[in-house]
Amino acid sequence: MTVQEEAQRPVPQAPSGELRSGAPYWAASLRSMLRFDYGRMRAWAPMMMGLQTMTGAGMAVMYGFLYPNITETRALYITTGAATLALIPLGFVMLPSAVAQQKTEGTFDYVWSLPSPRSAQAVSTFVLYTFLALPGAVLALLVSKWRYGVNLSPSLLLVPAVLLCAMVAITVGYGLALAIPNPMVTNVVTNALMFVVLLFSPIVFPASQLPDWLFAVHRVLPFYNMAVVIRAGLTVGLESDVTTSFLVLIAWTAAGCATTGWVVGHRR
Amino acid sequence: MTAATSSEAPTTGVIGRRDGVERGARRWRRDYASMLRWHLASLRIWMATLMSVQVLSGVGFVLGISLFFDHIPQAVALFVATGVPVINLLMVGLILGPQLVADQKVTGSYDYLRSMPVSRSVTAAAWYTVCLIGGVPAMVVSLAVAQLRYDLALHVSLMIVPAVLLSCFTATMLGYALGHGVGNPMATRLITQMLIFVVFGYTPIIFPITQMPGWLGALNWWFPFRHMAVVVRAALTPGPHPGVASAYVILAVWAAARSALAGRALGRRP
Secondary structure, eight states: OOHHHHHHSOOSSSOTTOOSOSHHHHHHHHHHHHHHHHHHHTTTHHHHHHHHHIIIIIHHHHHHHHOSSOOHHHHHHHHHHHHHHHHHHIIIIIHHHHHHHHHHHTHHHHHHHSSSOHHHHHHHHHHHHHHHHHHHHHHHHHHHHHHHOOOOOOOTTHHHHHHHHHHHHHHHHHHHHHHOOOHHHHHHHHHHHHHHHHHHSTTSSOGGGSOHHHHHHHHHSHHHHHHHHHHHHHOSSSOOOHHHHHHHHHHHHHHHHHHHHHHHTSOO | OOHHHHHHTTTTTOSSOSSSOOOHHHHHHHHHHHHHHHHHHHTHHHHHHHHHHHHHHHHHHHHHGGGGSSSOOHHHHHHHHHHHHHHHHHIIIIIIHHHHHHHHHHHTHHHHHHTSSOOHHHHHHHHHHHHHHHHHHHHHHHHHHHHHHHOOOOOOOTTHHHHHHHHHHHHHHHHHHHHHHOOOHHHHHHHHHHHHHHHHHHSTTSSOGGGSOHHHHHHHTTSHHHHHHHHHHHHHSOSOOTTHHHHHHHHHHHHHHHHHHHHHHHHSOO
16 A cells, blocks of 8 residues: 555544534534433333332332321321332442443443543433433322322422432432442442331431431431422422432532542543 | 371262262261252352341341331331241242352353252252251341340240241242242342342231231232241240141142242253
């Protein structure tokens, strides 16, 4: 091959004149990543939604069995906790285990090697999982409303509350999955988290039933605050201190994003 | 070979000796001892993890349930305290057993174990013993913690021995049939995940049957889980216990049916 021929050959990866940075490139990358991730997830989505409905609606029905008699307040707490219970496993269990599986299979490294900004890859995951989370949460709410027959009064606050809760669960879960290199450790951590959430978190019962020290811990953790903001969006007068909970949740989302950013910003 | 191991060999180690075929109870006992040692040695880390998880989850549940109430009624505490031991027993045989078999199928040790010259009953008996070793300590700790925390009126009778043995056996055989009968490891894992959820939440083990809808209670009569709770609870609490005899019968029928199924699954050539 002569020098001239060599020069005339099109450069395969980055054509000259096309800038591989800036907002348009990022948006195009996000679009491609969304298509890519959606294509991979399509087969799993029904199973995830099934599992989510099971944990959300199923747990809400099950908690009712534990009580000898279900008062109206108890029913209200269980019903409004159901949506939170559906969101937590998706972000804190399914997303980390999906990442763990990708790491084992090698898909994770492949995605990182793609010529798209890693921030676009992360945002694509966040967006897809948020959309995946919403139907399960609504279904859980409807099933438990039907089971306990309580009257809810949803307000506009519910929209930011549910979105923020989905974001907290997903960003923190993703940050966790990225920050822990060993998939086995991720598995143990997420299972332990679920145990704490299902038994020791004031999601389906009032926080006043906790010992003081445990309540103090939960005011800083995301789970109780998720339940508070969703409950505030569904009822009137049951929750008072919503602003603090929103702030705590925003702080956790920021922390999750920061961890994600820190991990994806580093070369291995 | 050192002197120590060669002196040990005739009693335990070697499975098939050169001097002809040995049958009968002696051979069975020796095979059983070898298989049990094999399991305990190969699972030592797994067993340690399992026992700590079992104790933590049992104690966690016993303590955590009080958070669901302002003041936990004594009856609720008693039900939970006598139900959690059953969950402890179920966990090893029914849930973790099949998952372990699934893991062994993936790693290839499953085929290796099946190639051993021991009978199916030896394999099953050794595994049953492992399940008892994994379940009973956690059961005792859960009960002790419940007693300390709630000051319950427990009355442990001798019937606890057959109740625990039969419940654990039925659970182990259920898990055994599942683990060996279902070919795909991924499917086994999914089924056990579903099972743990259903057993924990939708069978009257940790709460009275009157607290669930009538049809669900009636459906539970056909499954063994409710009856395990009945026999174990009867052995742990004072007073008359209606329906214990029928619970034993149903458990025995389940145990026999599942053992037959497990035996078939084990005996089938791949």
